[in-house]
Structures are given as structure tokens and as C-alpha cells.
Amino acid sequence: MSKKVRVRFAPSPTGPLHIGGVRTALYNYLFAKKHAGDFVLRIEDTDQSRYVEGAEKYIIDSLNWLSIPFDEGPGKDGGFGPYRQSERKHLYKEYAEELIASGNAYYAFDTTEELNEHRKYHESKGKTFIYNWHNRLKLINSLSLTSEETQAKFDRSENFVIRFKSPQDETLHLKDIIRGDIEIDSNTLDDKVLFKSDGMPTYHLANIVDDHLMEITHVIRGEEWLPSLALHVLLYRAFNWEVPQFAHLPLIMKPVGKGKLSKRDGEDGHFPIFPLEWKTENGTVLSGYREDGYLPEAVVNMLALLGWNLGTNQEIFNLKDLVEDFDLERVHKAGAKFDPEKTKWFQHHYLQKLNDSVLAEQFSKILNKKGVNTTLDITTVVSLLKERIVFVTDLWEQGEYFFVAPESYDEKASKKAFKTETPEILKNIVKLLKETDDFSSKSLDTIIKGWIASQEIGFGKVMMPLRLALVGEMKGPELFEIVSVLGKTEAISRIETAIEFLA
Numbered sequence: 001m002s003k004k005v006r007v008r009f010a011p012s013p014t015g016p017l018h019i020g021g022v023r024t025a026l027y028n029y030l031f032a033k034k035h036a037g038d039f040v041l042r043i044e045d046t047d048q049s050r051y052v053e054g055a056e057k058y059i060i061d062s063l064n065w066l067s068i069p070f071d072e073g074p075g076k077d078g079g080f081g082p083y084r085q086s087e088r089k090h091l092y093k094e095y096a097e098e099l100i101a102s103g104n105a106y107y108a109f110d111t112t113e114e115l116n117e118h119r120k121y122h123e124s125k126g127k128t129f130i131y132n133w134h135n136r137l138k139l140i141n142s143l144s145l146t147s148e149e150t151q152a153k154f155d156r157s158e159n160f161v162i163r164f165k166s167p168q169d170e171t172l173h174l175k176d177i178i179r180g181d182i183e184i185d186s187n188t189l190d191d192k193v194l195f196k197s198d199g200m201p202t203y204h205l206a207n208i209v210d211d212h213l214m215e216i217t218h219v220i221r222g223e224e225w226l227p228s229l230a231l232h233v234l235l236y237r238a239f240n241w242e243v244p245q246f247a248h249l250p251l252i253m254k255p256v257g258k259g260k261l262s263k264r265d266g267e268d269g270h271f272p273i274f275p276l277e278w279k280t281e282n283g284t285v286l287s288g289y290r291e292d293g294y295l296p297e298a299v300v301n302m303l304a305l306l307g308w309n310l311g312t313n314q315e316i317f318n319l320k321d322l323v324e325d326f327d328l329e330r331v332h333k334a335g336a337k338f339d340p341e342k343t344k345w346f347q348h349h350y351l352q353k354l355n356d357s358v359l360a361e362q363f364s365k366i367l368n369k370k371g372v373n374t375t376l377d378i379t380t381v382v383s384l385l386k387e388r389i390v391f392v393t394d395l396w397e398q399g400e401y402f403f404v405a406p407e408s409y410d411e412k413a414s415k416k417a418f419k420t421e422t423p424e425i426l427k428n429i430v431k432l433l434k435e436t437d438d439f440s441s442k443s444l445d446t447i448i449k450g451w452i453a454s455q456e457i458g459f460g461k462v463m464m465p466l467r468l469a470l471v472g473e474m475k476g477p478e479l480f481e482i483v484s485v486l487g488k489t490e491a492i493s494r495i496e497t498a499i500e501f502l503a
């Protein structure tokens with residue numbers, strides 16, 4: 001039997017989760033569910049200097065809002081916890097020491113100042129300083145010092161780090177599910193720091209140790225981690241551990257121009273790049289998809305297609321479809337262009353699927369906030385406007401006239417619609433409306449169109465001024481639907497106001 005699939009989403013709680021991080025979480029979730037596996041959330045908070053209060057909660061709230069919950073993680077133990085690296089601190093030291101013992105790592109004592117000097121010197125010669133096979137014996141570490149000298153440094157409690165000893169003259173053959181085979185010359189690697197004298201591991205060590213201990217089978221993460229792949233594979237080799245499979249997801253690119261999608265793009269283009277709203281330390285509020293009125297289904301669908309498709313023209317996928325259809329092999333290598341307009345298209349699609357009564361309830365709240373008191377049938381209003389809206393809040397913009405009689409008439413349209421004969425026509429309409437008690441749109445349609453036909457006048461001569469009288473502009477759904485919803489008293493009053501206006 002093959003091993004149970006276990007994947008992890010391993011964010012660092014350094015601020016709000018960017019939409020790219022959310023996509024990584026989504027792809028991990030989809031892959032896990034497709035293979036009846038586990039989706040683990042691990043909080044990588046070893047770098048305390050970058051820790052941001054509230055970021056972990058934000059990550060969890062975001063996953064919950066999108067309905068992509070983790071099976072294991074903080075507060076949800078699945079036998080592999082704790083799931084915050086700060087709570088696993090005690091674990092990492094012995095692994096760092098194991099690498100020293102096996103000759104795969106060494107102690108290095110170079111101070112920050114000394115390293116900066118080396119960097120500057122190299123820069124002055126147009127070179128880059130890399131701590132590796134090439135110069136490690138000229139630097140201050142347990143490979144260049146005698147064991148007595150090294151011990152003396154420990155006795156004086158000098159600061160040290162533990163560095164990985166990258167191999168020399170080796171071609172590394174790496175595999176990535178999305179990118180295929182990758183070859184790396186080991187001489188280009190630097191001896192990365194794995195452990196610091198403050199007792200904390202660096203990302204690389206903690207990440208590998210935890211993936212191993214948590215029995216992660218597939219590492220699915222952003223392309224920005226591809227340069228770390230060689231080191232990670234070497235670490236597995238040094239520990240003699242089974243290497244998980246890797247999949248590096250394409251970058252998410254700016255909607256226009258070149259480069260990665262950034263916070264600035266969102267600000268400039270007025271679209272959120274965070275799932276939920278986030279208040280920064282200085283009080284600025286970064287907008288979120290949730291607060292901007294997007295449905296989680298729309299965000300999930302949009303993100304799923306940002307780097308993946310089924311190979312057909314299908315664009316609409318709910319979570320259930322995605323779990324069935326998602327496949328890492330179909331994830332693209334090239335960066336995925338972010339398209340805020342497409343997100344609105346998905347939003348429109350999923351909003352249409354909501355029940356009118358659900359939308360009516362939300363719209364009622366908006367009306368309440370605006371102090372609108374109404375006896376109109378909100379559900380019917382919603383059903384008439386729904387097709388035209390992307391967000392629930394658009395209902396007001398699209399249908400204010402249902403609740404507030406027009407105070408003026410669109411100038412351009414008035415010129416076209418209001419003619420000398422208009423008052424007379426409108427008076428006739430009022431008469432017809434007064435005479436009928438059946439205010440269904442169908443009956444109104446029959447009565448008024450019947451009258452127009454009998455008078456042998458053009459439809460536009462009646463319908464245009466009538467719409468202006470009721471709505472104030474040439475917009476809105478079918479006219480008799482509007483009359484029907486407004487009801488006898490209100491409709492007649494609006495038409496009479498227009499007649500007075502024309503007098």
C-alpha cells in the first residue's frame with residue numbers, strides 16, 4: 001500500500017496572507033482531498049523578529065472563510081503536533097548536531113562585521129561573496145580551526161552558527177512535479193546557516209525536520225522557494241531520510257506590465273490582494289475580498305484557475321469539482337497573470353446562484369442602514385435587478401428608484417422622450433392605471449400596450465416618458481415589472497409629478 005498523502009501549508013505569520021499564499025493553501029487542500037490525504041497547517045514562526053500579532057488568526061480565518069479548512073494544525077492535533085515551530089524549538093538542536101557529527105555541517109564563528117567586510121571586499125572587485133567550498137577554509141569555523149581552537153571559542157561563549165557543508169563538484173539531479181528534471185551544479189550553492197546560537201533553527205532546518213517528522217509526502221509551495229530545493233534535497237540526503245515529492249507553483253503576476261503581483265498593484269488598481277481586510281500597525285486598512293463583498297466560491301474558483309486548468313474551456317469549478325479534477329501535472333510553469341476583471345466575472349456568476357430571498361435579506365440590511373422604510377416586496381426587487389449586479393451593494397445603485405421617487409429627469413433622455421404630446425399621453429396612462437386593480441406586470445402590459453395600439457402611436461412615445469417618470473433615467477428592468485412592484489398609488493403619483501414637471 002502506498003503511503004497516505006500528507007501535505008502542508010507552512011506560512012510564516014509575518015502579516016496578512018497574500019492571495020498567492022492563499023492559492024498555495026488551496027492547491028495543497030485540493031491535492032490532499034483528491035488523494036484522501038491530510039492537509040496540515042504549520043506555522044513557521046522561528047524568526048521572532050518578523051512575527052506579527054494576529055497573523056496566525058488571520059491565516060486560519062481566511063482558510064475557514066474559503067471553506068478550505070486544515071485537518072491538522074494549531075488547535076487541531078492529529079498526532080504530529082505541536083504545529084507552531086516556536087513550540088517545537090527544543091527539537092531542532094539535536095538534528096543540527098547530528099549533521100555536525102556526520103560531517104554534513106560545521107560551526108562557524110565569523111561575526112556579522114567580518115562577513116560584511118568580506119562582502120564589501122568582494123563587491124569592490126565586482127564579485128559576490130559566497131560562504132562555500134571555495135573559501136570556507138579561509139574563514140573562521142570548525143573546519144578551518146583546530147578542535148582546541150574551536151573548543152576555546154565555545155569556552156568563551158562566542159556566538160556561532162551551524163552551517164551546512166554543501167558538496168563540491170557534484171551535479172545534483174532534482175525533480176519537480178511541475179517543472180520536471182532540474183540540474184544544479186553544487187559548486188553554486190552556499191553553506192546556508194541552519195542553526196543560530198540563540199537556539200533557534202533557520203527556516204531551512206526547521207522546515208525539513210518538520211516535513212520529515214510530520215510525514216509530509218508532497219511539498220507544494222510557491223516558486224520563490226525553488227532556489228532552496230537543492231539545499232533541502234541535500235538535507236534529506238544528509239539525514240538519510242526519504243525525500244518528499246516537490247511541486248513549485250508559478251508566480252502570480254501583475255495584471256498589466258511585468259513582474260510579481262504586489263500590494264501596490266492592488267492599491268493602484270483598486271482590487272484586493274488579501275482575502276480578508278487587514279489593519280496595519282499604522283492604522284491603514286488593506287481591503288479584503290470578504291469585506292469588499294466577494295463570495296468565497298468566486299475567490300476559490302478564480303484562484304484555482306490562476307496557474308491551473310483542466311485542459312478544456314471549462315472555467316466554472318466549485319470546490320467539489322476542483323477536488324475531483326485538480327491535478328498537479330496540469331499546473332503551469334509560467335507565471336499566471338492576475339486578472340481582477342475575471343474575478344468580478346466569477347463573482348457575478350456565483351452571485352446569480354444565490355437565492356433571491358438570501359439576497360433580499362442582505363439588501364434589507366443595506367436599506368435599513370440607509371434609513372429606507374419600505375413596504376415594497378424586496379425579494380421581487382432583487383429578482384428584477386440580480387442579473388445586473390456583481391455585488392449585493394450594487395442593488396442600491398441599480399435600484400434606488402424603487403425606494404426613492406426621482407427628483408429630476410436625465411437631461412439627455414428628457415430631450416428625446418418628453419414631447420408636446422407627452423402630458424396628454426401620461427394622463428391617459430394614469431387613467432388606465434386608476435381603472436385597473438390587477439397590477440400584475442402581465443395584465444399591465446396587456447392593458448397599456450392594447451391602449452397604445454388602439455391609439456396608433458409609437459411605443460417609444462409612451463414607454464420612454466413613462467420610464468423617465470418612474471425611474472428618472474432610461475435604465476432598469478422591464479417597465480411593467482417596475483410599475484407592478486411600485487404599486488398603484490406610487491406609480492400614479494410619480495407619473496403625476498412628471499406631468500406637473502412638464503406643465
Ligand code: GLU
Pocket residue numbers: 009010011012044203207220221222225
Ligand atoms: N515558511 C515558508 C513561507 O513562508 C514556507 C515555505 C515552504 O512551504 O517550504 O512561505
